Amino acid sequence: xxxxxxxxxxxxxxxxxxxxxxxxxxxxxxxxxxxxxxxxxxxxxxxxxxxxxxxxxxxxxxxxxxxxxxxxxxxxxxxxxxxxxxxxxxxxxxxxxxxxxxxxxxxxxxxxxxxxxxxxxxxxxxxxxxxxxxxxxxxxxxxxxxxxxxxxxxxxxxxxxxxxxxxxxxxxxxxxxxxxxxxxxxxxxxxxxxxxxxxxxxxxxxxxxxxxxxxxxxxxxxxxxxxxxxxxxxxxxxxxxxxxxxxxxxxxxxxxxxxxxxxxxxxxxxxxxxxxxxxxxx
Amino acid sequence: xxxxxxxxxxxxxxxxxxxxxxxxxxxxxxxxxxxxxxxxxxxxxxxxxxxxxxxxxxxxxxxxxxxxxxxxxxxxxxxxxxxxxxxxxxxxxxxxxxxxxxxxxxxxxxxxxxxxxxxxxxxxxxxxxxxxxxxxxxxxxxxxxxxxxxxxxxxxxxxxxxxxxxxxxxxxxxxxxxxxxxxxxxxxxxxxxxxxxxxxxxxxxxxxxxxxxxxxxxxxxxxxxxxxxxxxxxxxxxxxx
Numbered sequence: 001x002x003x004x005x006x007x008x009x010x011x012x013x014x015x016x017x018x019x020x021x022x023x024x025x026x027x028x029x030x031x032x033x034x035x036x037x038x039x040x041x042x043x044x045x046x047x048x049x050x051x052x053x054x055x056x057x058x059x060x061x062x063x064x065x066x067x068x069x070x071x072x073x074x075x076x077x078x079x080x081x082x083x084x085x086x087x088x089x090x091x092x093x094x095x096x097x098x099x100x101x102x103x104x105x106x107x108x109x110x111x112x113x114x115x116x117x118x119x120x121x122x123x124x125x126x127x128x129x130x131x132x133x134x135x136x137x138x139x140x141x142x143x144x145x146x147x148x149x150x151x152x153x154x155x156x157x158x159x160x161x162x163x164x165x166x167x168x169x170x171x172x173x174x175x176x177x178x179x180x181x182x183x184x185x186x187x188x189x190x191x192x193x194x195x196x197x198x199x200x201x202x203x204x205x206x207x208x209x210x211x212x213x214x215x216x217x218x219x220x221x222x223x224x225x226x227x228x229x230x231x232x233x234x235x236x237x238x239x240x241x242x243x244x245x246x247x248x249x250x251x252x253x254x255x256x257x258x259x260x261x262x263x264x265x266x267x268x269x270x271x272x273x274x275x276x277x278x279x280x281x282x
Numbered sequence: 283x284x285x286x287x288x289x290x291x292x293x294x295x296x297x298x299x300x301x302x303x304x305x306x307x308x309x310x311x312x313x314x315x316x317x318x319x320x321x322x323x324x325x326x327x328x329x330x331x332x333x334x335x336x337x338x339x340x341x342x343x344x345x346x347x348x349x350x351x352x353x354x355x356x357x358x359x360x361x362x363x364x365x366x367x368x369x370x371x372x373x374x375x376x377x378x379x380x381x382x383x384x385x386x387x388x389x390x391x392x393x394x395x396x397x398x399x400x401x402x403x404x405x406x407x408x409x410x411x412x413x414x415x416x417x418x419x420x421x422x423x424x425x426x427x428x429x430x431x432x433x434x435x436x437x438x439x440x441x442x443x444x445x446x447x448x449x450x451x452x453x454x455x456x457x458x459x460x461x462x463x464x465x466x467x468x469x470x471x472x473x474x475x476x477x478x479x480x481x482x483x484x485x486x487x488x489x490x491x492x493x494x495x496x497x498x499x500x501x502x503x504x505x506x507x508x509x510x511x512x513x514x515x516x517x518x519x520x521x522x523x
Contacts, residue, residue, distance in 0.1 A: 172369035172428070174332055176383035176435060177359035186386055190373045276372045276417025 019263035027256040034248055043241035055229060055246060062225030063253055069143055069211040069221060070257070074204060076147035081154025088159040099155065106152035111145070112213045118145035119217040135218075142217045150207045157199040161192035194269075194277045201265035205258050212254075226250045283308045283470045284329060284361075284439055289338035291324055298324045300494040301338070306439065309468040313481040313502075316491035317517060322474040325491070326441045329472065330354075330361040343438055359387060362432030362440040366447050368424040370416040376403060376427045377412040380434045388435065402430035406460050422453025426460055439470035446477055478521055482506055490514045 038045030080102075087099035106114065118141035126134045165188050173183045215224035230243045284306040291299040298321045306312045314322050327333040329340055331347065331354040340348045347357045370379050377399050384395035403409050406426035416424055425445055432440050442461065446454045458480050465471055465484050475481060481488050482502045489499040490513075498505065498514045506522065509515045 166369070166372075168365060168367050168369035169371055171332060172363075172365060172431075173371070174354075175330060175358055175363040175365075176431065177355045177357075177387045178383070179355055182386050186382060187371055191371075194373060274373050274417075275415045 016264055016267045019267055020260050023256055023259040023263055026259060027252055030252045030255070031249075034245065034252075043245065044239065047239055048242055048245050051242060055249075058225045058229055059222065059246075059249060059253070061220055062222035062250075065219065065221040066211055066253075067257070069146075069214060069219070070208055072143050073147045073150065073207060073211060076144070077150035077154055077203075077207060078200070080148060080151025081158050084151065085155035085158025086162065088155060089162045102148075103152045103155050106148045107156075109149075111149040111210055112216055114145040114149050115142040115213050115217060118142050139214070139217060139219050142214055142219065146207075146210055146213065150203060150210070153203050154200065157196050157203060158192065160199075161196035162188060164195050165191045191277060194272055194274060197265060197269045197272075201262050201269070204265065205262050208258050208261060209254055222250050222253060283310070283343060284472065285339070285341040286325070286329065287339040287341070289325070289328060289340065290336050291321075291328060291333065292336055298494050299328065299335070302491070302494070302496055303338075304489060304496065304499070306470060306472055308470055310486045311465040311469075311471040311473065311484055312487050312489060313485035314472065314474045314489045314491055315476070315478075315481060315505075315517070315521075316497075320491045321494040322491055323443050326363070326443050326472065326474060329441060330358045330363055332358070332363070355387075359383075359435050360438050362435060362437035364425070364428050364432050364440065364442045364445050366444040368416070368421070368428045368448070370424050370427055370431070372416055375413050375415055376408060376419065376423075376430075379416070379427055380431045383431065383435050398434055399430070402434045403427070405433065406430045407456075420453055421449045422456045425449065425453075425457045429457075429460055429464075433464075439472065440464070442471065442473040442475065444474050444476065446475065476521070478506070490517065492517070 035045070037043065038048060084099040084102050087095040088103065090096055090099070119138045122138040122141040123134060126132060126137060169187055169191075170183060173187045178186070211221060212223035214221055215227060218224065226246055229246050233239070233243055233246075284304075286302060286304045289299050289302045290297070302321070302325055304312070314325070316322055324333060328335040328348075329342075331340070334354075335348050338348075339346050342357065342360055345352070370376075371382065374382060377396070380399035380402055381392075381395045384390045384398055385392060388395075390398070400409065400412065403412055406429050408423060408426055408430070411419060411423060411427075414423075416427070419427065429440075429445075445461070446457050449457065454477070458477060461471070461473070461480070462484050473480070473485070485502050487499060488502045488505040490497045490505060490509075490511075492513050498509060498511045505514065506518055509518050
């Protein structure tokens with residue numbers, strides 16, 4: 001049993017690595033196309049290359065910040081989605097009421113507005129307090145707002161996943177003497193997880209790009225760097241071609257991150273695929 | 283083995299069981315027949331406490347089980363149940379379906395659980411389907427796995443809730459054969475079914491229920507050939523044509 005589990009783990013890791021490599025190759029091909037366009041004279045390649053170091057530094061900072069936000073927003077959003085999605089299916093009405101309020105509130109507003117609110121409210125509340133880094137705190141609040149927004153969508157995905165487990169199976173599990181906790185862990189969650197994965201992958205893919213909304217509160221992530229570089233170039237009378245190149249590079253970076261994450265989720269989906277539980281059938 | 287005394291169950295204003303009593307001796311096969319809505323399924327679910335009865339006693343092996351101090355989970359391990367719609371766990375193979383009660387409820391080590399599960403699958407004639415998922419099995423095979431899942435916990439009795447009603451006609455035989463074999467091996471069984479052939483040939487006793495009460499009970503020949511009550515006569519007449 002353990003041996004086959006380890007083997008499966010290795011297989012999963014290998015196919016995951018393979019998918020990530022494919023993603024990177026795709027991005028490399030994209031960059032090559034940009035470079036080729038330069039060679040063909042679509043833009044001034046020499047000029048673009050000469051400004052590579054400063055822009056490389058800015059975009060690297062942006063990329064790392066975006067990855068950091070993702071690393072926060074994805075698990076936080078999933079955690080919120082899981083807890084509230086589960087609460088939405090609860091038999092206890094107060095749990096349902098709280099979860100429904102959460103979902104309707106955070107789903108009902110544009111994420112950019114939520115981010116702005118979270119940021120501004122934090123600034124106002126901690127105004128004048130010089131022992132803490134208010135800007136960092138407010139940025140954190142913005143990140144939380146984004147996670148809460150995505151969590152509301154994920155809660156609905158989780159809820160649908162839980163409800164898709166036939167009640168007959170719950171009854172059958174009770175009939176062999178399983179406790180409520182065991183039923184949740186061994187019957188409901190494994191099926192919910194398989195059914196919800198494709199929709200969750202979709203939500204993650206959109207969430208990655210939603211981190212760009214944090215540029216509106218001055219977080220130094222990819223999109224902010226793009227805006228910043230564009231502005232600097234515009235003020236300095238720079239070449240518009242280069243502005244386009246920068247945005248192409250940013251687009252490609254988002255593309256690679258999204259591809260890697262969604263491929264990874266597809267690998268997990270494939271690894272746990274079971275006949276009769278394919279999302280397409282439901 | 284199973285004694286039910288003056289059992290009542292209400293769903294809101296609906297009085298589903300109106301004082302049902304029955305007795306199943308060890309090794310006996312009791313078949314319950316009756317029109318739909320007569321409370322047969324509710325009665326079965328009250329015996330293993332999937333539904334909590336409102337009044338009356340359920341006594342299993344001398345122990346009154348519908349008591350607050352008795353854990354329903356414990357009762358359900360003593361009495362297996364087979365459902366109309368099989369209710370196998372979709373994400374588990376046939377073997378895992380049979381094993382899960384052993385590993386997660388009885389907490390047996392994996393090796394021993396697997397040995398028992400394979401034995402039970404063999405018993406229902408599905409040793410070769412151990413690694414198949416429910417979606418890859420026919421209805422008849424799924425129901426046999428469900429029977430193996432119930433038997434694996436070594437229950438004192440097994441309840442069958444219309445086990446062949448959801449099956450295509452060609453699969454009914456194989457499920458009834460497994461059940462017949464079980465009855466011959468001396469398993470205590472309570473079977474709700476519309477299969478009059480099975481009731482006639484396998485049951486030690488037949489109990490006719492209507493509108494939440496036991497109308498009549500007796501040996502299969504008595505109920506089917508010489509029913510005393512008019513309601514029984516009418517029902518049996520319709521069923522046997």
